[in-house]
Amino acid sequence: MNDLESSLIHRLRHDGRASFSELAKSVGSNRAIVASVVNQLLASGRVRVLAAVHPRVLGLAVLAHLAIKVSSSSDDILRQVESLDSTVYISETTGPFQIVVEVRMKTMGELYGVMAEIRRLSDVVEVNVLLYERVIQSLFLGEEPSLEGLVMDQTDIDIMTILQRDGRAGFAEIGEAVGVSMSTCRSRVLRLLESRVIQIGAIERRSDTAGDLVFGCGVTLRADSTEIERFLSAIDGVSFVARTIGRYSLVATIAVDSQRDYNRVVRNIRALPSVSLLDTWLHTNIVQERFEDSLDKLMSAAN
Known part of the structure; x- marks a missing residue:
């Protein structure tokens, strides 16, 4: 590239x-x-531009990071975890935990149920959970949506469904498909974007980023997160940052071009005065990365 x-x-x-x-x-x-x-x-197909609906709009208030330790080959466990409706990201990793999963759901009770289901799988030794207190940076999970006074109807849902497939579809094309004028379609799309109901961005096909080293890091802080948030915001390869409740204060996902870049980033994070502990793991095989939400979920949220 x-x-x-x-x-x-x-x-x-x-x-x-x-x-x-x-x-x-x-x-x-x-x-x-x-x-x-x-x-x-x-x-x-190397790049797709699509819309993602903010999970809060869908009533998904609980976002969590699960680290799964297994005692044998992870292939069968990966297939079973991938079949769960709540997963949006699944990756094989290095380190003490062999699988990392991101889940989104409505309640803590649902999270408890998913964790219990995973723990019952053969060869699962441990499931460690981190709750996302606040997502600071993400490809498609921006600031909290502004929903006060916002009313969505079937036309909005139809527009979002089209944008989930093609985020650069023209206003005239979308308007014709949903039965409204180009100007009406433009107004509705801008309203959805400005209220942060949706975010539209580009994603790369994973096979074309195979040369990158993608690693996760868990950070324990001795102070607030301002310093490390500022540091991570200046790194181009950072795709995800969240403040968490659990064994770490913050987790991040970072892509670098080489082992040398990885060492440099890790050394610089560890040198920050606010950082007391940094653990890292490599994402060796990203099994699932889901951005689209079903029409049923959109309908449920709108109603």
């Missing part, structure tokens, strides 16, 4: 509907070249 492609993908992660002119200005190129590169990335 060349520098222009990398810059465009980085920009599209933050604003998946940025126009070709806006993208060209941000990367210092011309519109025609940018349009050609973006269209090639999308047509090849």
Whole structure:
């Protein structure tokens, strides 16, 4: 991947509907070249731009990170965990825990039930849970949505469903599909974005990031999280940061280009005065990374 492609993908992660002119200005190129590169990335499937609905809108108030320790091959356990409705991220990892799972659900009771179900699986030795107190940075999980006074109807749901498949679909195309004018469609999409009900961004096909080292880190702090939040916000490869309740104060996911970069990032985190402990684990095989939500969930949330 060349520098222009990398810059465009980085920009599209933050604003998946940025126009070709806006993208060209941000990367210092011309519109025609940018349009050609973006269209090639999308047509090849290397990059997808899609909308994600904030879990709070769907009534999913409990977000958690599960670390699973197994006593033998993890293949069968991975298949069984992947069949659970609540999972949005599953990865094989190095270290004392062999599987990391992210789940989203409505209640603590549901979380307890999922953990009990996983613990009953053959060869599962331990399940350790971290509750997300606040998600600080994520590809698709931004600030809390502003839902006061917001009313969504079937047209909004239909629009969101289309954007989950193609976040760069044109207003005219979406409007025709859902039975409203282009201007009405534009107003509705902007309202959903401004209220943070949805976020639209780019994701890369994992096979095209195979050269990256993707690692997770768990941090215990001796002070508040301001210092490390500021540090992590300046690293391009950071895709996820959350303050947590459990054995760590904060967890993060970071992609780097090399072992040298990994060592540099880890050393710099450990050198922060507010950090008392840093554990890391490599994500060796990302099994599931789900961004879309079903129409049933959207309907339930709207009603």
